[in-house]
Amino acid sequence: MRFIGNKESLAPKIYQIIKQYCIVDSPNIRSVCDMFSGSVSVGKFFKNQGFSIYSCDMLYFSYCLQKAYIENNQVPLFNNLKNTLGIQQINKINSLFENEQNPYQIVLHFLNSLSGIKGFIYQNYAPNGSKDLAQPRMYFSDENAQKIDAIRMQIEIWKEQGLINDNEYFILLATLIESVSFFANVAGVYAAFCKHWDKRALKPFMLKKIELICSDKTHFCFYGNSTEIFSNTNKHFDILYLDPPYNHRQYAPNYHLIETIARYDNPQIKGVAGLREWKNQKSAFCNAKSALMELESIAKYQNYRNLVLSYNSEGIMKKVEIDEVLRPLGQVYFEKIPYPRFKSNRNESKKHIEEYVWILENKNTKESK
Numbered sequence: 001m002r003f004i005g006n007k008e009s010l011a012p013k014i015y016q017i018i019k020q021y022c023i024v025d026s027p028n029i030r031s032v033c034d035m036f037s038g039s040v041s042v043g044k045f046f047k048n049q050g051f052s053i054y055s056c057d058m059l060y061f062s063y064c065l066q067k068a069y070i071e072n073n074q075v076p077l078f079n080n081l082k083n084t085l086g087i088q089q090i091n092k093i094n095s096l097f098e099n100e101q102n103p104y105q106i107v108l109h110f111l112n113s114l115s116g117i118k119g120f121i122y123q124n125y126a127p128n129g130s131k132d133l134a135q136p137r138m139y140f141s142d143e144n145a146q147k148i149d150a151i152r153m154q155i156e157i158w159k160e161q162g163l164i165n166d167n168e169y170f171i172l173l174a175t176l177i178e179s180v181s182f183f184a185n186v187a188g189v190y191a192a193f194c195k196h197w198d199k200r201a202l203k204p205f206m207l208k209k210i211e212l213i214c215s216d217k218t219h220f221c222f223y224g225n226s227t228e229i230f231s232n233t234n235k236h237f238d239i240l241y242l243d244p245p246y247n248h249r250q251y252a253p254n255y256h257l258i259e260t261i262a263r264y265d266n267p268q269i270k271g272v273a274g275l276r277e278w279k280n281q282k283s284a285f286c287n288a289k290s291a292l293m294e295l296e297s298i299a300k301y302q303n304y305r306n307l308v309l310s311y312n313s314e315g316i317m318k319k320v321e322i323d324e325v326l327r328p329l330g331q332v333y334f335e336k337i338p339y340p341r342f343k344s345n346r347n348e349s350k351k352h353i354e355e356y357v358w359i360l361e362n363k364n365t366k367e368s369k
């Protein structure tokens, strides 16, 4: 998904660096904790490499993605739903899509064929629904907002009626969350909507299936402040991967609308953008001073064999300051990965920036190279 700091393309390079300095082929080195999971690209990458994953984020929609991509290990069968929707209905939908055998795809066809409902998203984030505002909001077209409402309500009804299990619920939510970003009238983040319709936002909304990963390992996902959650566990990780925010921009207001679609909790909203309250989702990493203190307290847990920190070269914590925090705690390795700058409207002079990668080997551990 489009997400600031998404490491999908960097994850293989970060893994190369990890392999250069740490023994990761040993059968004993098999757990990765992705403490700032975001779009879950790093957790997905390591799950595909055969690791057992722990992951966490303070955004609820990230938790939904984690539950679907990381914790879930099965292709969903939707057995209860199949019986309830009735074989006739399934056959009708099936006949529209010849030879379609996959229950997940059938359920998506069913959801895609629902009539729109004028729910919370339509009333607050589509131009006609919010027409009484001084500036009606244009996050979604009227039709697409109603479709999103109808799908989101249906998923909740199925869950409340016990027709889908937890895995199926989160897979459907993750599918909706991923699909929404292909139809939102925004320039990357949700802090503002575009004042003209982007072509993308005018296409009729459709859920698109997500690629699930099945593995033979057990995985665990958490929602909340990672610093607190992982200070209270006895779990020891082979790789503790940190990818915290690197500038002052907080994630919660930038992704407020996806958060609301995921929670669907009719929040009080305010301002031109219709922001929900987010004071409980402020990250200490968005302030230079508290970021360093936070990093230090995580590094001092010593609940890892190797701590891996990836951080933008233009981040608010300076390289020398990070060195000062990590070096007293063990052997530190450092590498840089150059990559193209994320496209933005600002007129930036440099086309490339670097991702800095630190590996801190816990000095109580002897198994690294």
Ligand SMILES: C[S@@+](CC[C@H](N)C(=O)[O-])C[C@H]1O[C@@H](n2cnc3c(N)ncnc32)[C@H](O)[C@@H]1O
Binding pocket: 003, 004, 005, 006, 007, 008, 035, 036, 037, 038, 039, 040, 041, 042, 056, 057, 058, 059, 062, 224, 225, 226, 227, 243, 244, 245, 246, 251, 252, 282, 283, 284, 285
């Ligand atoms: C740079 S992004 C991570 C990007 C992620 N690696 C990816 O590939 O998409 C930082 C993430 O950290 C989360 N975050 C910030 N502070 C947090 C905290 N104290 N606990 C949990 N999550 C936090 C943000 O919500 C955001 O999703």
